[in-house]
Amino acid sequence: MRKTLSAAIIAALIGPHLIASAPAHAEELGSRFTLGVMPDTQFYSRYGTAAAGDIFGSRYGSNPFDEQAQFLVDSRDELNTEFVTHLGDVVDEADDRESWEIASAAMEKLDRAGVDYSILPGNHDYHVFDDGASAFATYFPASRAAAHETFGGRFQAPGVYEDDANQPVDSEYHIFDAEGQKYLVLALGWRAGDETLEWAQEIIDAHPNLPVILTAHEISNIDGEGKVFYSEDYGRHLFDSFIRRNDQIFLTISGHHHGAGYHLSTNDAGHQVINILQDYQMSYLGGNGLMGMLQFDLSGNTLDMTAFSPWVKGKEHSALTHFDSLLPAGPGDSYSVPINYAERFAGFDPEWKPGEEDDPDYTARLTSTLEQGYAPFEITPGERPTSPTDYPAVEGTAVHWRPGQATFNGRRLADGDAVPAGSIVPDVAGGQDFTRARLRIGTREDSITYSTDHHELSSDEGSLRWDKPTSKIAVSYFETAAGAPINSETFPNGYTIEAFVKLDENFNGDDNGWSNALIRNASGEDLGTDDGDPIQMLGISNLRELRWWALGNNKQGHSNWSHEVPKGEWMHVAVVNDPADASVTMYVDGAPILRDGYGPVGLAGEGFTWLLGTSAWEGHTVDGWYGNIGEIRMVDHPIGPDQWLTARSGEGAPTPAPEAGSSQVGSSLAAFGGGVLVGLLAALGAAAALAARLGGALEAALGPVIDHITGQIRALQR
Known part of the structure; x- marks a missing residue:
């Protein structure tokens, strides 16, 4: 009985990653x-x-x-x-x-x-x-x-x-x-x-x-x-x-x-x-x-193949993201x-x-x-939002669109509702709303539906889902009003643009590649170049690379390309333009990508509307998004992860109790007992490791030791 009880207590107190695993049976x-x-x-x-x-x-x-x-x-x-x-x-x-x-x-x-x-x-x-x-x-x-x-x-x-x-x-x-x-x-x-x-x-x-x-x-x-x-x-x-x-x-x-x-x-x-x-x-x-x-x-x-990354094994835990695969399971x-x-x-x-x-x-x-000793990346309960307003409010926010609060004729949309023409995606920062454009030939009202699905770190309550377009040109989209200030914002002090997006599980690069979630509705030709693409666009390539292309207000342009991103999974994209060095840096779920660059400052274009859910070529909408789009925010200067929408407001939001067995338990306990508790935890881990090796001899040899250490930890908790 003591062996079972002690193991349960150890697991609850110090978490699964700190217990030395028993050696496998001889192969x-x-x-x-x-x-x-x-x-x-x-x-x-x-x-x-x-x-x-x-x-x-x-x-x-x-x-x-x-x-x-x-x-x-x-x-x-x-x-x-x-x-x-x-x-x-x-x-x-x-x-x-x-x-x-x-x-x-x-x-x-x-x-x-x-x-x-x-x-x-x-x-x-x-x-x-x-x-x-x-x-x-x-x-x-x-x-x-x-x-x-x-x-x-x-x-x-x-x-x-x-x-x-x-x-x-x-x-x-x-x-x-x-x-x-x-x-x-x-x-x-x-x-x-x-x-x-x-x-x-x-x-x-x-x-x-x-x-x-x-x-x-x-x-x-x-x-x-x-x-x-x-x-x-x-x-x-x-x-x-x-x-x-x-x-x-x-x-x-x-x-x-x-x-x-x-x-x-x-x-x-x-x-x-x-x-x-x-x-x-x-x-x-x-x-x-x-x-x-x-x-x-x-x-x-x-013949047995194992894919693995010794580099991921050696990374600092704080540098890990959910893209880090020690042993990929595909x-x-x-x-x-x-x-x-x-x-x-x-x-x-x-x-x-x-x-x-x-x-x-x-x-x-x-x-x-x-x-052995590897703890994978995980999102802890304290990192998840506790309310729709649990995100950092940032001075200089130019626009903050929240599809989770979408309405039609003043009524909030419900999960699964079609999103008719005239539906509104509100800008909670200043009233520069997105409105669904009138239906075009070949499009359907239900080609966009409201969904309660959203990224687990987004405090918005839902998203909009674009069904598979019926053709390259039969696209459905939202647009800003003609006189909205965001249409002429050039961000001379740099910018941070954030978006939550998800590709549909049935996304196919041949059919759905080169679509965009967000564009400025002007082509390079409108600004005197021979480029038919939008002057700014956030979208996906046929190889499932997230791409941010932007022509800067200084007439310099650059494309950021991510790695191949997954289908059917939410992603937070942040693009940061810093005028100090003219850098444009993209992050996907907090992970910096490789293919960043330098040159542009701000965004070129004045008086051009923004479109949500489509791309365009030479001013004609084409290549509709296939998947979900969540909240989007633009800030008029570069900001870091502590101010992104994936961070929490820190304004009195309740902190959830740690889950049993989570690594947070050990860190919470450390706050009670300081260095004494750290020593006890180390002793308990060593006892558990030795117990695993002794197997059936645990009760006679280490049962009293584990009980004593456990009692001291319980006393510190009180």
């Missing part, structure tokens, strides 16, 4: 090894440069590229990592030597530690410096690769990619040992042509008994629904001309196309080829350090593919067999190691 041993996968690292190289402000180092203290390489070094023995593959797009701008230096320094960690790896050029890695040397070969020459015992050779042939046809393409091969067997890795340069494939065929023919892992920057593609397949631009050609006739190729790994997953194909021998795609460059912060570990379970007959991120290795390899190596079965489950070991 069934098998013959296993792992292979590390480093997908497109281009943005780590680009935004780690001094010219880019070293965004990773300045914000987080480290670069994801470095952390990936260091993890591979530190975990090599623990995870039995026999080889590492880099999938190309080592850098983003191949003419930038500083980017190459960042990439070279990261991979040098593997060189110094003797971790064997292959590396290949992607389409972003092509450039010839003034001295006539290719950028890739300058920083990753064959001599560097030859320092690794696995290296077999390098082949260079003319490229076949668009305008880079005269630039050399570097390919290489390696042979590594694992579990008593040898494996051949072919790392083909960007869209390797026939000459390179002939070389690759010679390598395979010279090693007729070896299983082959084929890596290239582009082999597989992925659609909006997550289906993976050979890319039409190159992957299908590679399969038809090379892969299918070589039974030794049992696995391909590639990047380039944004997404992750795998697909299976059948070669000419009737055998399965596993094709893995992994590319996280469009994820938060250019990939957020996500990489892959492939476990070859030779006795268990599976179906294409981590998975297990059945493969009977002996049967699959029998056609070219009938003597193949697994090694000695003395290896643990490295997938389980990896996840356990990463999760």
Whole structure:
């Protein structure tokens, strides 16, 4: 009884993240090894440069590229990592030597530690410096690769990619040992042509008994629904001309196309080829350090992929956002593919067999190691609004539209109501309301409905939902009145624009991309340029990147681009223009994005209305929003997160009691007992950890200790 009671008390007092987990039961041993996968690292190289402000180092203290390489070094023995593959797009701008230096320094960690790896050029890695040397070969020459015992050779042939046809393409091969067997890795340069494939065929023919892992920057593609397949631009050609006739190729790994997953194909021998795609460059912060570990379970007959981020593991907890995925849980991120290795390899190596079965489950070991001591981001009860007015009132607010208070003929709309033409979205800051425009041909009154759905940090009571437009031009929208002051506001002292938006779960980039939630109804042509887009617009690309484009009052323009954002989830977007340095910075749910910039100050345009729920081209509304739009606020100067709509007013709003087991409980208790309580909590955590190891001996050995510490904590609470 004491064991059960003590565990419950501990969980309630110090929270689940402070209790040391009991070690897992011993895994069934098998013959296993792992292979590390480093997908497109281009943005780590680009935004780690001094010219880019070293965004990773300045914000987080480290670069994801470095952390990936260091993890591979530190975990090599623990995870039995026999080889590492880099999938190309080592850098983003191949003419930038500083980017190459960042990439070279990261991979040098593997060189110094003797971790064997292959590396290949992607389409972003092509450039010839003034001295006539290719950028890739300058920083990753064959001599560097030859320092690794696995290296077999390098082949260079003319490229076949668009305008880079005269630039050399570097390919290489390696042979590594694992579990008593040898494996051949072919790392083909960007869209390797026939000459390179002939070389690759010679390598395979010279090693007729070896299983082959084929890596290239582009082999597989992925659609909006997550289906993976050979890319039409190159992957299908590679399969038809090379892969299918070589039974030794049992696995391909590639990047380039944004997404992750795998697909299976059948070669000419009737055998399965596993094709893995992994590319996280469009994820938060250019990939957020996500990489892959492939476990070859030779006795268990599976190939197991685990996607993970050692960089997220090392971030300060205060820097985490809900975009930070330590172990992403999407179906294409981590998975297990059945493969009977002996049967699959029998056609070219009938003597193949697994090694000695003395290896643990490295997938389980990896996840356990990463999760130990990691506390994910969470929104605490005290951060949620307690009333419709629980947000910071900011002096200089130019307009604050609240769809949650929308009305028609003076009546508040209810959940599910159609929003007729003439409906009002009030401006609670000054009466510059939005009014739904009259219906156009092809539009429906119920194409906009009222919803009580809203972002959990928005104190507004609802939102407006735009149903899927019936066509590109059949759009429904709201507009400001012709004489509203906001139409002529140019924000000479900078601005902060906030909006809560959500893409519909059925959003499709081909059909719904390039739509906007908010625009100023003037095109560049209205201001003397040849741009048909609105002069300011907040919307979404066909790749699900949030975009803020603005022409400044100083006639400078800039686009901010986010990472690929999710469907069916609310997002808070804040765009801050600071005239001190002419910066334009976008945040999504408080997370700063990579692709910000400088130039504009304020907003150009006077006398032009604002539209809600549509885009426009050359002054004609087109590309309606598909999803929800919540409250929007514009402030006439830059403000920070403590004044955003996601913050609380701090004016006497009741603080909810901490939830049982939440991490807030420990911090609340600390306020009672100061340093004494901190010591007690540490002692209690240590007792719990030891109790977990002792198992059934808990009551005799540690029960009285835990009871005593618990009693002291209870006394401090009183």
